[in-house]
Amino acid sequence: MAGLGVCLDVIQDHTFIGPHMSAVLTRTPVVTTFHDVGDRQRQIIYGGLREAVGTISVSDHQKSTLIGVRTDKRIYPGLPASLYEMSENKGYLLFVGRFSPEKGAETAIEAARRAKLPIILAGRIVRGQEGYFENCVKPLISDDVKYIGEISPKEKAKLISNSFALINTVKYDEPFGLINAEALLSGVPVISYRIGAFPEIIDHGRNGFLCDNIDDVISAVEALDTLDTGGIRRDAVQRFSLERMVSEHVEFYEEMKSRA
Template identity: 35%
Template structure:
């Protein structure tokens, strides 16, 4: 099968540290190549792949602020669609913008909807509903106004995550520093529990960080380590007593949740969005409704079997299971197109 994989160009593929959409595009590309498929990755020129790399954008515009995002997004997407007829399938990880190019080709376009940044983007998805094929990343993130060919949960390369049976006594927040992710609530949970909190992730809202986070970072009870790469991510997740995920929005998926489980680390998350699809309450973590309940669950965290957390990730969120599901989608589409 000849596949074009369209990755975003905000970050390198795979990302050096942050870049969840680029990460999924990379895992899928490498897995498909390893199974003998011909995959062309459309990504930044500094991207790394065992497939073919097709690039016009020199680097991620979040990593090189001299690049104007819209200019390079247009050049990047148009480059694929001007060559679209050479592929059997186009797999779009670039949100809604590439849909506006789909009339340029008869090649089927699969779009993984990695989440809705705003209800305001729905008109584009609605216009092209039925003309392409939409995949949701959780059942919770489906719009009733759209049709989907499948829900496929993200998978991770389990070999990148070492099982750690004996953690330290600190808690971890791993994600964007933003009110949606509940950084402020994680600080409150750790403070009431009297436990050290390590914060890791990009600062997406500087004003929020300055007001609600920075005053508490003392490099003792609260440590901010910034955005980290794969090696440090593995260490932080494995050493944590628990991952705190007190989200204040309906999380479409939550890669850090399954990455923590892969290290054996249970997750305490607010019960919103996709969390019930990832966490079996009381088995590999706890689903809670507010800070006070999260504090209670921290006290009970040692009742969770860390080996069971790892096994849950292996059973449900491996990269192989994700690839199997996408291949089934591709094959269904191509079979239905045959005369």
């Protein structure tokens, strides 16, 4: 870092410890992005960052969990909107995520069954938590509950665009939830629990639904026809595009340069 820093305007550091070492390694302004919600360990480590290090959170919710930690800027993650297309060929509900208890795949399956719609499950089985998949998910697989395993980004984009909705009923505080943005960029509504950063991403009744229990999830599935999928896509391009994310980063980098 010391050798490179001489010719750089700003260093974006995504490591855990690197920003603490920047004072002795470089005179170049350093920016770090927080990627997790704030447990006690992170509050202590991030709270010790020197003032010269610029800090970015990925959501207001994440910022609220980092008690005692300075956050200079909130920048939502962004994605290339051109990778995601709208489709009229809808045929199923969709769950995408790793198969571990906190991700709530069994809730998504129950919602699909009670709504009498097929659902596709895509994602990896977490090593060390195979028992969860074998005991809680596999017994529910049927003709209308299809598990397809891990998928490529291209396969995921197509799978999302052809779905009625993304069912993202996680059970823990996600700092953002990139899969939500992927769905919205495809004009696909998101149905989730009212948890973590999801209320920042999902505008209830406009681009999806925020739920408090499984009955709310069923009601949300039944109300999908009330949403404007074209409007969902247009709003997502404004809020979650790669161009918007880059522009906000560059603006903050310029601010950091002026501080140096």
